[in-house]
Structures are given as C-alpha cells and as structure tokens.
Amino acid sequence: MDGTFNENDLSRVVEADRAHIWHHLIQHKPFETNDPRIIVEGKGMRVWDQKGKEHLDAVSGGVWTVNVGYGRESIAKAVYDQLMKLCYFANSAGSIPGSIFAEKLIEKMPGMSRVYYTNSGSEANEKAFKLVRQIAHKRYGGKKTKILYRDRDYHGSTLATMSAGGQDERTVQYGPFAPDFVRVPHCMEYRKHELDGAPEENFGEWAADQIEEVILREGPDTVGALCLEPVTAGGGVIEAPEGYWQRVQEICKKYDVLLHIDEVVCGVGRTGTWFGYQQYGVKPDFVTMAKGVASGYAAIACMVTTEEVFNMFKDDADDPLNYFRDISTFGGCTAGPAAAIENMRIIEDENLLGNCAAMGDRMTGNLRALMEKHKVIGDVRGKGLFLGAELVADRATKEPAPEKLTQAVVADCMAQGVIIGATNRSVPGRNNTLCFSPALIATADDIDQITDAVDGALGRVFG
Ligand SMILES: Cc1ncc(COP(=O)(O)O)c(C=O)c1O
Numbered sequence: 376m377d378g379t380f381n382e383n384d385l386s387r388v389v390e391a392d393r394a395h396i397w398h399h400l401i402q403h404k405p406f407e408t409n410d411p412r413i414i415v416e417g418k419g420m421r422v423w424d425q426k427g428k429e430h431l432d433a434v435s436g437g438v439w440t441v442n443v444g445y446g447r448e449s450i451a452k453a454v455y456d457q458l459m460k461l462c463y464f465a466n467s468a469g470s471i472p473g474s475i476f477a478e479k480l481i482e483k484m485p486g487m488s489r490v491y492y493t494n495s496g497s498e499a500n501e502k503a504f505k506l507v508r509q510i511a512h513k514r515y516g517g518k519k520t521k522i523l524y525r526d527r528d529y530h531g532s533t534l535a536t537m538s539a540g541g542q543d544e545r546t547v548q549y550g551p552f553a554p555d556f557v558r559v560p561h562c563m564e565y566r567k568h569e570l571d572g573a574p575e576e577n578f579g580e581w582a583a584d585q586i587e588e589v590i591l592r593e594g595p596d597t598v599g600a601l602c603l604e605p606v607t608a609g610g611g612v613i614e615a616p617e618g619y620w621q622r623v624q625e626i627c628k629k630y631d632v633l634l635h636i637d638e639v640v641c642g643v644g645r646t647g648t649w650f651g652y653q654q655y656g657v658k659p660d661f662v663t664m665a666k667g668v669a670s671g672y673a674a675i676a677c678m679v680t681t682e683e684v685f686n687m688f689k690d691d692a693d694d695p696l697n698y699f700r701d702i703s704t705f706g707g708c709t710a711g712p713a714a715a716i717e718n719m720r721i722i723e724d725e726n727l728l729g730n731c732a733a734m735g736d737r738m739t740g741n742l743r744a745l746m747e748k749h750k751v752i753g754d755v756r757g758k759g760l761f762l763g764a765e766l767v768a769d770r771a772t773k774e775p776a777p778e779k780l781t782q783a784v785v786a787d788c789m790a791q792g793v794i795i796g797a798t799n800r801s802v803p804g805r806n807n808t809l810c811f812s813p814a815l816i817a818t819a820d821d822i823d824q825i826t827d828a829v830d831g832a833l834g835r836v837f838g
Contacts, residue, residue, distance in 0.1 A: 385425040388413055400800065417445025420814055420821050422794075430789070433813045433825045434796040439608065439640045439761070442667040443721045444814040450672045450717045457713035466492055466707040476712035479719055480677070483649040486658055488682040492706035494674050496639035496665035497531025500602070502678040503635045503661040504535055505701060507600040510633070510687060513697065519599040523589060523632075526561040527610030527802055530602060530637050539602055542610050542801040557593055560585045561607075564616045565754045565765065566773065579615060583622030587630075595630040600661075605651025608640040609801050611808045612763025614756055620655040633684070635661040639676070640761070643667040644722050644815050647732035647759030654758060660684055668715050675711025727815040734817045735759040741826035742811075749833040751776055760815060763798075763808045764829070775807040780836055784809060787832035793825055 413425040435441045477490040493499045511519040524539035538552035562582035567573040607613035627634045641651030642664030665676035742755040753767035766776035796810035
C-alpha cells in the first residue's frame with residue numbers, strides 16, 4: 376500500500392472512496408451516513424475489511440469469480456513473469472500464453488476449436504452476437520438475424536447484451552434496445568405454475584417446446600441463434616429440468632439455429648465439470664466464459680466456437696469484408712491467459728472439480744436439512760458449488776418472501792462474518808433467492824459454517 380496511507384487506519388481510503396468512487400449496482404444515498412465497505416485483503420476463502428473484520432466469502436468475490444481462492448502466489452508469479460516478458464500486443468498477432476491457454480482450453484471442450492479473447496463476459500457475448508449477424512449476411516441473404524434469449528437469463532451490461540436480457544429490473548429505463556432479440560419462456564420447474572399451459576409431467580420437454588413455438592411464430596428463416604445460460608445465475612439459480620436440453624438441441628438442429636451457451640458464471644469448474652453444458656450432453660456452437668477463467672487474478676474472457684463456424688469466415692481473401700472485422704484491445708493483454716493457465720493447473724492438481732461436486736452435495740444436503748426447520752425455504756437448487764435457496768412467504772402458494780427480508784438474511788450473515796448473496800435487481804417481485812458460490816477449495820468446515828450462519832439468520836429474520 377502507498378506509504379502515505381497508514382494500513383491500520385484506512386479512514387482516508389474510506390473518505391476517498393466516498394468522495395470519488397461510483398460503486399457497481401448500489402444506491403449511494405446510504406453512504407451519506409454509513410461508510411462504504413472496503414475489502415482490503417484476501418487469503419483462501421476469507422477476506423478482511425477496513426475494520427480488520429474477517430469474513431468467510433461464500434460468493435467468491437461477490438459474483439462467482441475467485442474460484443481457486445484468494446492469495447494464490449503461483450498465479451501472481453505467473454502474471455508477474457509474463458508482464459516482465461511481454462505485457463501486451465494486439466491479438467492480431469499471437470502470444471505465448473494466449474496460444475498455450477487456448478490449446479489447454481480446447482482440450483477440455485471436445486467439439487470446440489477456436490478461442491477469441493476479450494475482456495469481459497458482456498463483450499464475449501457480443502462477439503458471438505456479431506458472428507451470428509454476420510453469418511446471417513454471409514449465408515442467408517441478411518435473414519436469420521434474430522437471436523433468442525430466455526426469460527430470467529442475463530448476458531451482460533452493454534446495450535446489445537441488455538437487448539438479450541431476461542431480467543427486467545436490470546433493463547428498465549435503459550432502452551431502447553437493439554432489434555431482433557426475442558424472448559423465450561423460462562424453464563424453472565418450481566415456478567411452472569406461473570406459465571400458461573405448463574403440464575405437471577414432462578415440464579422440461581414442454582419448456583423446450585415453447586422455444587420451438589417462438590421460432591415458428593417468428594419464422595425459422597429469421598432466427599439465427601439461441602443464447603442460454605447452462606444454469607441461470609442471477610435470475611434465481613435455475614437448473615433446467617430433465618428432458619429440456621435434449622429437446623433444445625433437437626430444435627436447434629431442426630431449424631438451423633446456432634446454440635450459444637453463456638458460461639460466464641458456470642465456466643471453468645463452478646458446477647463440478649469444466650463447463651456447465653457438459654453436465655447435460657449439450658453440443659454448443661458458441662461458448663462464452665469470463666469470471667472463473669482466471670479466478671479474477673487478471674481480466675480475461677473468451678468466446679469459443681467450432682471449426683465449422685470459424686471456416687465460414689475464412690474464404691475469399693480478396694474480399695475485404697468477409698472475415699470477422701472485430702478487435703478487443705485488452706483481448707491482447709497477456710496477463711489474462713498467463714493467469715488462466717496457472718488457474719487451470721491448480722484446478723487439475725488440487726482436484727477442485729471433484730471437491731466442487733463433493734462440497735456441492737454437502738451444501739445441498741445442509742440446505743435441504745434447513746428446510747425441515749425453516750418453512751420459509753421453498754426450494755433448494757443448483758449444481759456443484761452454485762446453489763440457491765428460494766425463500767417463500769407460503770410453501771403452498773409459493774408466494775415469494777419479501778425482498779427486504781431476503782436482504783435482511785444476507786445482512787445478518789454479513790454481521791456474523793459470512794458473505795452470502797441474493798438475487799438482486801433481477802426479476803421484478805422475484806428477488807427472493809439466497810445465492811451461494813463458495814470457492815472450489817471450500818472444506819466441509821467452511822460449508823457447515825456457511826449453512827450454520829444461514830440457519831441463525833433465518834431464525835432471527837423469520838422467527
Ligand atoms: C451469465 C452471465 N453472462 C454475462 C455476464 C456479464 O459479464 P461481465 O460483467 O464480465 O460483462 C454475467 C455477469 O454477471 C453473467 O452472470
């Protein structure tokens with residue numbers, strides 16, 4: 376830290392923050408009377424704030440990112456060494472870590488073949504959207520430009536990704552949006568009663584069939600792609616029901632619709648496999664990823680596609696317009712792939728996929744056990760260490776618990792020194808799901824400490 380700051384007294388940092396920082400996703404009025412939170416240090420699963428208070432981080436840096444935990448010297452060293460050798464060159468040229476990481480990544484993604492580096496999840500998604508639009512022009516005479524997205528899914532904060540935004544509290548007041556993005560219904564079994572005509576049996580197939588209905592309504596010759604999260608994150612931690620993915624795959628094939636899986640949250644281990652889609656036997660045309668790729672040690676995101684898609688852009692070299700005319704300046708930073716290589720080595724050497732699956736089972740078990748005690752928990756769901764507990768005022772009607780009380784549970788856990796999350800500014804009237812995504816290094820004791828904190832908080836908030 377800068378020598379002018381006293382590490383034991385961060386009041387100047389707090390004042391500088393209050394005066395100049397515009398924090399993400401937060402109303403600043405309360406900072407007129409309360410201090411903003413400054414996270415000063417992290418080690419393993421724990422972080423310390425400006426008051427020196429220790430917290431167990433059950434959300435991997437707030438938004439599903441620090442998958443291998445804080446304070447990894449080997450990643451810092453790999454980044455340092457790479458920066459001293461070559462910090463940057465535009466990705467129109469190659470780099471050593473860029474090539475090596477791409478090779479390692481593709482080994483984990485059978486069927487995929489090309490990696491396009493960018494600097495955020497939103498941007499990676501936009502690259503795929505742009506490719507879909509260009510394919511429409513190259514192959515389909517300017518038709519097939521429509522991109523389908525699902526209710527409750529999120530794909531980013533830019534205008535194009537908000538055009539594909541299925542969480543209305545995030546998009547309201549930011550329009551108008553880009554044309555030719557079309558919504559399909561969600562596939563959340565727990566709330567199927569809210570969907571007109573949803574059956575009791577075979578809901579997964581029915582939910583996928585709703586996508587086919589949208590394609591037929593819009594005209595199959597106008598629909599270029601379908602963009603889905605493998606497990607919906609901020610929209611309520613939603614795993615698609617049995618039968619869904621197989622039908623989605625069949626529908627995409629039948630109507631020549633490219634399948635774009637947004638792995639920005641699930642990618643690189645979060646669900647216990649390298650990618651979320653691999654849990655369900657899906658064969659995507661585009662996969663985008665960001666958060667866990669380098670666990671937040673450097674900014675890196677990737678848009679990955681197949682050789683078949685790539686080859687569409689590699690034809691007549693005399694035509695100046697027919698290749699992918701796109702650049703991401705910071706896609707040429709070498710710190711990202713250098714960190715990502717080491718991040719991947721750690722996941723392999725420490726068997727963090729196995730640990731994620733085992734600890735995910737433990738946490739699911741703990742949360743389900745809490746259902747016996749706390750009627751307010753209506754549903755526990757998710758995959759690996761990517762879990763949610765939906766809070767309801769009434770189990771029979773599934774009326775959502777008030778958002779304020781859901782946030783009170785989060786605040787109570789925070790006061791106990793455990794950071795959990797909750798769906799937030801997402802689906803109107805449905806910001807009632809507690810979210811858990813501890814780092815993949817979590818131990819059984821960590822998991823039990825998190826669920827004990829939730830137990831205490833639910834008791835105090837809901838009685
Ligand atoms: C599923 C999903 N896609 C895309 C994004 C956007 O990523 P970024 O914030 O890096 O632009 C997010 C961010 O939370 C996400 O959860």
